[in-house]
Amino acid sequence: MSISAKTNNQDEGSSADQYDVVIIGAGLSGMYQLFRLRQLGLSVRVFEAGGGVGGTWYWNRYPGARFDSESWTYGLSFSQELLDEWDWSEHFSPQPETLNYCNYVADKFDLRPDITFEMRAKQAVYDEGANEWEVIFENGHRTKSRFLITAIGPLSAPTMPIIDGVDEYKGEAYHTGTWPHHPVSFEGKRVAVIGTGATGVQTITEVAKAVGHLTVFQRTPNWCAPLHNKPIDKTEMMEIRSRYDEIFETCKNSFGCFIHAADDRLAMEVSAAERDAFYEELYASPGFGIWLGNFRDVLTDQAANDTLTEFVISKIRSRVIDQDLATKLIPTNHGFGMRRIPMESGYYEVYNQDNVELVDVRDTPIERITENGIKTSDGNYEFDMIIYATGFDAITGAFDRIDIRGIGGASLKEKWADGPETYLGLQIAGFPNMLTLVGPHNAATFCNIPRCIEQNVEWVTDLMRYMSEHNYSRIEASKKAEDDWTQHVYDSAAQLLLLKADSWMTGINTNVAGRQKRTFMAYAGGAPKYRAICEDVAANDYKGFKLS
Numbered sequence: 353m354s355i356s357a358k359t360n361n362q363d364e365g366s367s368a369d370q371y372d373v374v375i376i377g378a379g380l381s382g383m384y385q386l387f388r389l390r391q392l393g394l395s396v397r398v399f400e401a402g403g404g405v406g407g408t409w410y411w412n413r414y415p416g417a418r419f420d421s422e423s424w425t426y427g428l429s430f431s432q433e434l435l436d437e438w439d440w441s442e443h444f445s446p447q448p449e450t451l452n453y454c455n456y457v458a459d460k461f462d463l464r465p466d467i468t469f470e471m472r473a474k475q476a477v478y479d480e481g482a483n484e485w486e487v488i489f490e491n492g493h494r495t496k497s498r499f500l501i502t503a504i505g506p507l508s509a510p511t512m513p514i515i516d517g518v519d520e521y522k523g524e525a526y527h528t529g530t531w532p533h534h535p536v537s538f539e540g541k542r543v544a545v546i547g548t549g550a551t552g553v554q555t556i557t558e559v560a561k562a563v564g565h566l567t568v569f570q571r572t573p574n575w576c577a578p579l580h581n582k583p584i585d586k587t588e589m590m591e592i593r594s595r596y597d598e599i600f601e602t603c604k605n606s607f608g609c610f611i612h613a614a615d616d617r618l619a620m621e622v623s624a625a626e627r628d629a630f631y632e633e634l635y636a637s638p639g640f641g642i643w644l645g646n647f648r649d650v651l652t653d654q655a656a657n658d659t660l661t662e663f664v665i666s667k668i669r670s671r672v673i674d675q676d677l678a679t680k681l682i683p684t685n686h687g688f689g690m691r692r693i694p695m696e697s698g699y700y701e702v703y704n705q706d707n708v709e710l711v712d713v714r715d716t717p718i719e720r721i722t723e724n725g726i727k728t729s730d731g732n733y734e735f736d737m738i739i740y741a742t743g744f745d746a747i748t749g750a751f752d753r754i755d756i757r758g759i760g761g762a763s764l765k766e767k768w769a770d771g772p773e774t775y776l777g778l779q780i781a782g783f784p785n786m787l788t789l790v791g792p793h794n795a796a797t798f799c800n801i802p803r804c805i806e807q808n809v810e811w812v813t814d815l816m817r818y819m820s821e822h823n824y825s826r827i828e829a830s831k832k833a834e835d836d837w838t839q840h841v842y843d844s845a846a847q848l849l850l851l852k853a854d855s856w857m858t859g860i861n862t863n864v865a866g867r868q869k870r871t872f873m874a875y876a877g878g879a880p881k882y883r884a885i886c887e888d889v890a891a892n893d894y895k896g897f898k899l900s
């Protein structure tokens with residue numbers, strides 16, 4: 353096979369392994385890509401920073417971590433046996449169950465022998481003369497391969513807040529994205545949670561059940577909506593299983609591969625009473641329906657969005673007893689749905705507890721972390737535990753943490769300093785033979801992600817097969833294709849109101865230097881359109897790519 357490098361595999365742990373393909377990351381993307389490329393007869397090795405498979409579900413063990421995708425739409429769909437064997441026990445599975453699922457997938461398809469754990473890539477360098485990549489790991493290990501596939505995750509680079517004194521604190525301290533493997537008790541403790549994004553909302557709701565006293569430090573309130581999770585019994589699981597074909601077909605044809613698709617109506621073409629009745633119905637329904645299954649213009653038309661925003665405000669006000677507190681919990685700088693909606697199970701009611709306090713850091717900023725707690729402009733708070741629910745350097749963060757060097761030593765981080773540039777969110781001009789699963793400007797970033805992972809992985813697998821059949825060993829996006837795609841990404845997002853809000857979708861993260869300028873990280877043309885474009889590129893001999 354011409355796409356093969358000289359495969360001179362050596363034992364794990366040696367200093368110069370060589371493979372056809374190196375994959376970084378053993379979440380669902382890396383695992384499924386490994387499975388597919390092995391079927392092509394390629395030598396493939398996965399390197400994973402963590403001690404096990406599962407990616408997101410390996411790391412995010414914080415209390416309350418669970419899906420906001422319906423479990424039965426999230427699982428991998430490529431194997432009928434897997435679908436037949438795996439039972440989901442809740443409509444929105446908690447993290448331990450999803451991690452079990454990832455382990456089940458790894459065992460069922462015997463993936464572990466081809467994965468090396470506890471290997472964090474720190475540098476990846478393309479050698480033009482040899483047409484191969486060398487990856488260098490933090491422990492000094494090096495490996496070479498013809499192809500490099502990044503499966504490093506959209507939400508896998510945890511960020512700490514930029515606050516003085518973080519290292520001085522002497523109590524227990526955890527980040528939700530690197531939660532310890534041992535049990536953590538909150539019983540009787542004075543606990544602080546910093547951050548009220550999706551992970552903060554889940555953590556706060558769960559910690560509040562057991563804590564002595566909880567203080568939530570909020571900078572930006574988010575619009576949250578009820579998840580309405582419930583168990584799945586054997587009978588219901590059988591019923592779901594009997595509908596898998598239909599479920600995956602629905603996902604395939606919806607904008608973000610969820611079962612929720614926008615309603616055909618415009619918000620203003622129905623009466624106010626009808627509109628409110630529809631909002632009530634969605635608010636009482638499970639999952640992302642209120643966000644993604646709403647009137648088709650609520651995310652694009654300001655007046656339509658205002659009606660939904662007003663409705664959700666009334667819901668928050670009805671759930672929080674203290675109306676001054678409710679006011680603090682209501683976002684004022686963006687409308688409902690302009691950021692990914694944290695799904696909650698009793699979040700607002702937490703603030704009705706006597707032992708829960710909200711500190712709005714817009715009014716009283718955090719000045720520093722002290723030995724015993726947190727100092728704000730208003731005074732000192734002492735805590736037994738601080739939980740940092742401060743999220744991730746999303747989408748490009750995991751790339752930036754690897755020093756990736758393409759042709760002539762060009763740095764990917766520098767290339768993307770003003771925002772990502774890619775072709776199809778899968779390849780980058782100047783970085784031949786590197787493919788980016790769930791990368792920036794890829795539909796997977798705006799998706800019920802495994803549905804898009806399957807599309808990404810199968811497209812890359814077909815590409816590898818094509819290259820092999822045509823005796824090609826090098827692929828690189830042309831600069832023009834990359835420029836055209838990048839423009840298309842921005843054009844597709846142009847009508848979205850969310851472009852006006854600071855969020856990880858628009859590239860803003862005040863906890864990361866250099867992430868203060870708005871750009872656009874995702875692809876907003878919708879998964880069906882994205883899939884059609886990718887298929888068209890493949891059907892036309894991978895137009896836009898230079899193959900040799």
Ligand SMILES: Cc1cc2nc3c(=O)[nH]c(=O)nc-3n(C[C@H](O)[C@H](O)[C@H](O)COP(=O)(O)OP(=O)(O)OC[C@H]3O[C@@H](n4cnc5c(N)ncnc54)[C@H](O)[C@@H]3O)c2cc1C
Binds near residue numbers: 473505
């Ligand atoms: C709390 C939480 C809840 C979520 N809920 C949903 C949901 O309900 N629905 C949904 O669609 N998506 C959800 N997501 C998004 C989730 O990330 C994706 O669904 C999916 O898990 C992505 O899989 P992946 O394999 O692409 O990336 P990941 O699962 O993030 O795996 C990437 C792997 O790459 C490894 N890695 C990264 N950098 C390096 C390096 N330098 N060297 C070696 N290894 C490296 C990481 O350790 C990690 O294991 C959620 C994310 C979080 C954080």
